[in-house]
Amino acid sequence: MSTEQDLFTLPQRYLDVQAAARELAADCSDIAARADESDSIDPDVRKRLAASRLAEIVVPAAYGGRFDKVDSLAVTVVREALGAECAHLDSMFAMQGIGSYGIGVGGSETLKEEWLPKVARLDAIAALGLTEPGVGSDLKALTTTIVERDGKLVVNGHKSFITNGGDADFYSILGREGDGYSLVLVPADTPGLRTERPHQIIAPHVLSDVVLDNVEVPVDNRIGEPGKGFALVLATLATFRVSVAGAAVGLAQAALDEAVAHARTREGFGVTLARLGSVPEHLAKCWMDIEMARSLTYRAAAASARDARANLHLSSMAKVAATEIAASVVDRSVQVAGRFGLVRGGKLERLYREARPMRIYEGSTEVILDSLAKQLVRDAG
Structure with a gap:
């Protein structure tokens, strides 16, 4: 029987995962700054992630x-640790799952056996x-088409801002098929597929457009039933989604740690910065906000691990709350550090x-809040 204390403590298997993730994050600290400026998969990060075997968490045991x-809780715990140290490492870990999850739940045995073990070992990079260039949150407006012809699936379209694009070994592509939307696995070396890198964001990312020109x-290679791809994406x-909240909590904690370290040692007007003016208030609010975000994130992740679809509202709340709090905490932390927080190449900078892209990708704050409000009103009626 669980005690009240047990309700707020991670079970041992998650503590073991957390310890391994923290060890990996520490192991990557010497290359984190370099990797976080890269627009291609960093080979050293890939090697260390593979050696940790943590990517096995995003693949079913059978494969x-x-x-x-x-x-979801295991993924979230890992991302909290990785997100505190290296965004490149965090993204690489998460995308192995995001890019391959549809295969695990809807793919044929042939696809599962061919690709999922490679994903777990990082022998294949997933995306x-x-x-698309003209389609973001409104995925039902996408223009990529999938047509079955002569025993083949022919894919045409232009995907944009695709994480791992250009370095992935395969892409799970969502496109229109008939009156529905299907998900199709397209190996990166398939004739007619090419990648372009017209964009880069403020926090450099492995990112490209993926152009599919009569790809067969x-x-x-269709993942799941024809026209049922949206269910796999959902x-x-x-x-x-809740794991983004985990990464945001880790990032916020790392920012606060930097601010506290600076405030404890920096002196002015005869006292340490930690006791000067409004700085104590900034630090205390950051600590409080992080603990609130972590509590909601863990609750949502535990619920998602039981039933992800039924608890998507909690995951969405956690994603919004944690990413908004991360933005606030890192901003306050830069303020505490003053000019030192603005130095290019510094950890706070x-x-x-x-922190900024987190409020946009995998569901922007505004889109998620609109969806939550609709659910709240609907359920009340």
Whole structure:
């Protein structure tokens, strides 16, 4: 029987995962700054992540993974640790799951056996192709087409801002098929597929456009049933959205740690900065906000691990709350550090840039709040 204390303590298997993730993060601290400026997969980060075997967490056990099914709480715990040290490492870990999750729940045995063990070992880099130059949050407006012809699936379209684009070994591509939307696995070396890198963001990212010009793949590369791809995409978002909150909590904690270290040693007007003016208030508010975000994130992740679709509202709340808090905490931390927080190449400056995209990707704050409000009103009626 669980005690009250147990309700607010991670079970041992998650503590073990957390310890391993913290060890990996520490192991990557010497290359984090370099990796976080890279627009291609950093080979050293990839090697160290593979050696840690943490990517096994994002693949079902039957195909080389750690747990029977992908566990949202385990993924979230890992991302909190990795996000505190290296955004490149965090993204690489998360995308192995986000890019391959549809295969695990909807793919044929052939696709699962061919690709998922490679994903777990990082022998293959995964990517998910959703957004297009003219389509962001409104995915039902996408223009990529999938047509079955002569025993093949023919894919045409232009995907934009695709994480791992250009370095991925395969893409899970969402496109229109008939009156529905299908998800199709397209290996990166398929004729007709090319990548372009017209954009880079303020926190450098492995990112590209993916252009598909009469790309042909076997019919068996369709993931799930024809026209049912949206359900797989929603299942992916439901499972992994809360993990963004974990990464945001880790980032916020790292920023506060930097601010506290500076405030404890910097002196002015005869006292340490930690006791000067409004600085104590800034530090205390940051600590309080992080603990609130962590509590909601862990609750949502635990609920998602039980039933991701039924608890998507909690995952969405956690994603918004934690990313907004991360932005606030890192901003206050830069303020505490003053000019030293603005130095290019410093950790706080890097965290400041990395915090901003979190409020946009995998569901922008505004889109999620609109969805939550609709659910709240609907359920009240």
